[in-house]
Amino acid sequence: MPDFLLYLLAALIYITVAALYWRRTELATPWSQLAVASALAIHGWLLYRSLFVAEGMNLGLTNALSAIFWLTALIYWIANLFHDLHRLQAFVLPPTALIVVLQYAFPESHLLTYAAEPLFRAHLAIAFAAYSLFTFAALHALLMAAAERALHRKPSLLRLPDFPPLIGMENLLFQIIIAGFSLLTLTLVSGVLFSEQLFHKAFVFNHKNIFTIISWLIFGSLLGGRWKYGWRGRTAVRWTLTGFGILLLAYLGSKFVLEVLLGRT
Structure with missing residues (x-):
């Protein structure tokens, strides 16, 4: 599958789960947790490939933003397993979806040779x-x-x-x-x-x-x-x-x- 489809898929999953909550057709179900987990897996794989390159580590602006929001969404997903935090998906998932799109559309290069x-x-x-x-x-x-x-x-x-x-x-x-x-x-x-x-x-x-x-x-x-x-x-x-x-x-x-x-x- 082409990379742009994977970026698009991760962003669409994030935004769909958030939109369903805004419409009140989906609140807190195992389906929403599974959907966010799949988006995190795709997003994490794309982020890993973008961060770790042959020359070292590419910590460009969009990669840094993507890493921070991936971790933020992961923290939300884990915390939601133990607390009733499904309302936060309306705040956490839309910006994460936006950052995924920006990471693909505006790749920035900032190689760190001392990353090892x-x-x-x-x-x-x-x-x-x-x-x-x-x-x-x-x-x-x-x-x-x-x-x-x-x-x-x-x-x-x-x-x-x-x-x-x-x-x-x-x-x-x-x-x-x-x-x-x-x-x-x-x-x-x-x-x-x-x-x-x-x-x-x-x-x-x-x-x-x-x-x-x-x-x-x-x-x-x-x-x-x-x-x-x-x-x-x-x-x-x-x-x-x-x-x-x-x-x-x-x-x-x-x-x-x-x-x-x-x-x-």
């Missing part, structure tokens, strides 16, 4: 897991915002068939943030070790590292505010989205400027 270094691979795996958890947290925060507006009967662009209890959603959000914050801390530590090993500098003051630290401080402050002051609801949503936005600028913003606007590899 064990410390770098560990750093990259931890970083991608952290980014994916915070992507999942941000999408979950949007679901919380939509649920809160629906509860107060406020007008909203997002109209879903039903919502889970807000307290449960809030508890899950902070569980995700704690996991993401732990991995982001490990990302910073492993980044320092990797930089020291490869570039003989423990820390480089560039906008990527500075924005990552700012995001780490925001999420750390949110967890501290939750513990000390009981922050919740809109406050938690706003801090989560702000921290995620800055984290997005830290990594993907720098890749977009370098690879797309400046054309560097």
Whole structure:
């Protein structure tokens, strides 16, 4: 089967499962879980072939986005086995479908010749897991915002068939943030070790590292505010989205400027 058909198939499965929920003809069944699993398998195989090439690792912008959203969709799929999270498919699956299409339509090349270094691979795996958890947290925060507006009967662009209890959603959000914050801390530590090993500098003051630290401080402050002051609801949503936005600028913003606007590899 030609590659473009595989990309199209994965995107169509993602978007179909999400659309069926929006139409309320499909909520949570083994069929939807199986469908998402098949899309993840196809997407994962295409991503593996695109990432690992003979010259090393191709970590171009669209490949990086695809890896993050593949992991985000995988986290959703696994979490949905243990929690009632099917409502999140309306938030997680459409952007994942879009990224699959972008990965095929706009392939970017950014070869990393040092990708075989064990410390770098560990750093990259931890970083991608952290980014994916915070992507999942941000999408979950949007679901919380939509649920809160629906509860107060406020007008909203997002109209879903039903919502889970807000307290449960809030508890899950902070569980995700704690996991993401732990991995982001490990990302910073492993980044320092990797930089020291490869570039003989423990820390480089560039906008990527500075924005990552700012995001780490925001999420750390949110967890501290939750513990000390009981922050919740809109406050938690706003801090989560702000921290995620800055984290997005830290990594993907720098890749977009370098690879797309400046054309560097």
